[in-house]
Amino acid sequence: MEINDQPGGERKLACSDVTKCFQLLESILDGEMGETGQELMKEKLAKCQPCFEHFHLEQAIRDVLKTKCTKQPVPTELARSIRQMIQESK
Amino acid sequence: MSEVQRRKYSQEEKTAIFDGEFMPHIDSMYNFAFRLTFDEDDAKDLVQDTYMKAFRFINSFEQGTNAKAWLFRILKNSFINEYRKKSKQPTKVDYQEVETFYNSDDVDYQSTSDLRAESVKDMLGDEISNALNALAVDFRTVIILADLEGFTYEEMAKILDIPIGTVRSRLHRARNLLKEQLKGYAQSMGYNTNEEEED
Numbered sequence A: 001m002e003i004n005d006q007p008g009g010e011r012k013l014a015c016s017d018v019t020k021c022f023q024l025l026e027s028i029l030d031g032e033m034g035e036t037g038q039e040l041m042k043e044k045l046a047k048c049q050p051c052f053e054h055f056h057l058e059q060a061i062r063d064v065l066k067t068k069c070t071k072q073p074v075p076t077e078l079a080r081s082i083r084q085m086i087q088e089s090k
Numbered sequence B: 001m002s003e004v005q006r007r008k009y010s011q012e013e014k015t016a017i018f019d020g021e022f023m024p025h026i027d028s029m030y031n032f033a034f035r036l037t038f039d040e041d042d043a044k045d046l047v048q049d050t051y052m053k054a055f056r057f058i059n060s061f062e063q064g065t066n067a068k069a070w071l072f073r074i075l076k077n078s079f080i081n082e083y084r085k086k087s088k089q090p091t092k093v094d095y096q097e098v099e100t101f102y103n104s105d106d107v108d109y110q111s112t113s114d115l116r117a118e119s120v121k122d123m124l125g126d127e128i129s130n131a132l133n134a135l136a137v138d139f140r141t142v143i144i145l146a147d148l149e150g151f152t153y154e155e156m157a158k159i160l161d162i163p164i165g166t167v168r169s170r171l172h173r174a175r176n177l178l179k180e181q182l183k184g185y186a187q188s189m190g191y192n193t194n195e196e197e198e199d
Ligand SMILES: [Zn+2]
Pocket: A014, A015, A016, A017, A018, A021, A044, A048, A049, A050, A051
């Protein structure tokens, strides 16, 4: 990955522990880390360019999946036929 | 159902639980079923079967617990046991194969993708959906559960009967595979991938 001329320029260009950092960032993005996660994340993103980029890509992926995936309309008769089957099975 | 049978619900209670806690999830259930089977009729049958089972085993559902996760677990098991064989879309990776593939929870967290967040944000719903649908069923499933349905790792572990560590690593792999798919789209659409952009 090409990393250069980033705004501010104070972030490290190499992550000292990609495995640990990325795993942590992904858990935070998945809402698994609570408050502590938010603090840790802010710190990482301010200091480390690979973490910063990884975070934004992972966040974009989650956002588009959540908001853009086409929903399949539920067949209108499905709920009714389920109730009917239940009724008949009683 | 692994849950302990606590007590028997009355007929009225059963109806109240079924209508109040199970039926509201029909949209999510149908969408999950459709994304597993890629077929409207199979998805309908799968959802119907799931609700029939849910009603039959309603005494093992503890009121106040997560009905949606409970239903998704039944649906996923029905899919594996009954529908997977006849599913029209052949899955690229066999379940056993996938399990062996994950034998360790060790996954590669190297930064491999040169896909940019900006390109992802520009993509259309159909491109995202197609990329998701192209994944093998076990990878597709964890993404659906986590990102489309918002389940936690713990809920996913219960739905899929796998340890939380496996949920995390499978999800990571799944998203990496999805990024590969999206990168293909990005390149074919001429979106910027690895070139530098002005900030
Ligand atoms: Zn880092």
